[in-house]
Amino acid sequence: MQQCETILCLSVYIITFITGFPSNILAFYTFSSKVWRKPVPIDILLLNLTISDLLFLLVLPFKMQEAVDGMHWNMPYFLCPLSGFIFYMTIYNSVFFLTAVSVERYLGVAFPIQHSLRRRPVYAVVASLFLWMLSMLHLSIVYIVPYYNPAGTGPPPRNVCYEEFTDAQLRILLPVRLELCIVLFCIPLLICTFCYVNFIRILSRLPNIGRRRKLRAIGLALGTLLVFALCFGPYNVSHVVGYFSKSSPAWRDKALLLSTFNACLDPLIFYLSSAAVRSTLASMAQGVWHRIKTGSSVIFCWRLPKDGHEGTKNSFPLPGEINAL
Incomplete structure (x- = not known):
């Protein structure tokens, strides 16, 4: 059985959940408002990429519990194939939607008039439904294999998951x-690389695009x-090695x-590709800063009359001091 060190796995899961959940909630609110x-x-x-990430984060606590239990599955067994199916399916969903975004951006700069x-929007909806179905059909193997037992030698082991x-x-x-490695990773990687290399090449030749915007596009x-390369590459290489x-x-x-x-x-x-996310984040930051300033002003105003009263009080002699003057 593969062993994932409890501290390492749990640390990665917790960091991902703590940083990913609020940021994806913010992105979900922004994109759903824009789409509406x-x-x-x-x-x-x-928006579909955000929904996929949120589903991934919602099943992450099951992986946390599994890591705490030393990679043993002590929860009801039906949750094992179900959570595993959502976990792996959303990983390849991210591959699909990141590729779809790259195609959309490439078409926008390569064929601006024809593309506009x-x-x-209906094309994007149909494409999103197709990508969801494609990943669900391919990753259904994750749900089926734990129950597959053609020899009839007994039920599968229930103390480990997948x-x-x-x-x-x-x-x-x-x-x-x-x-999965070839169809769901290598082909999308080639498409994404082609689109973004040409996206950068075309964008760098446009004279009416500002330097800041070009740098942001290159960063995207x-x-x-x-x-x-870093997130999906090693995992898919393990498919080939296996x-x-x-x-x-x-x-x-x-x-x-x-x-x-x-x-x-x-x-x-999302931050690099969407002005709406940047605007929402800036508005939230301004709101927090305004609350901090308002709170500081209230504290200052609350202290000022008190200090002023004490200063007035001390500026006059006390009754016992009158005779001493």
């Missing part, structure tokens, strides 16, 4: 993992590719921890 007022394809895609004329597979289960699981492109070694590599759990960080890195992409 005026739906735009890229906001619809980013054919840009319809571990200790039989040879029959591995014969199905390992080829599917390889297919490089940040997205960095998320692909396929050829006929077993899950021992470092697979640690590679999965890098994928976990994606939920708290996506909000950085």
Whole structure:
């Protein structure tokens, strides 16, 4: 059985949850408000990415409890395949929607007139539904394999979750993992790389784009590719290694921890890609600063009359002091 050090895993899960949940709630509020007022394809895609990240974060406490129990599953067993299905499905959902955002941005700069004329929110809705269904169908293997037992040798072990597979289960699981790596990671990575490389190339040639905006766009492109490489790369490489070694590599759990960080890195992409998120965050910061200033003024005004009263009181001689003058 793969062993994930309790302190390491729990630290990564807690940091991801604490930083990712509030930032994704903020992004959800911003994008849902924008889509409700005026739906735009890229906001619809980013809203779906936010929903996917929130689902991921909601099942993260199950992984925390599993880490606390030493990678043993002491909760009701039906929660194991269900939480695992949502956990892995939302990881590949992030891959899909980050790729979709890259395509949307590339088309916007490569074919600005044609894209603006054919840009319809309904296309983004249909694409989002298709991507959700694609990831759910592919990752259904996570829900099925724990119950798969063709030899009828007894029920699967219930004290571990998604571990200790039989040879029959591995014969199905390992080829599917390889297919996940190729179809759900390598192809989107190639598409995303092509779109952002050309996005940067075209944008750098446009004279009417300000330097600050160009730098932000380059940061968005490089940040997205960095998320692909660091968060999703090692985990998908473990699929390839496992396929050829006929077993899950021992470092697979640690590679999965890098994928976990994606939920708290996506909000950085939201900040770079959406002016609405930047505006909402700035408004919140101004509101907090205004409250701090207002609170300081109230404290100052509360102290001032008191100090002034004491000063007035001390400026006159006390009754016993009159005779001493």
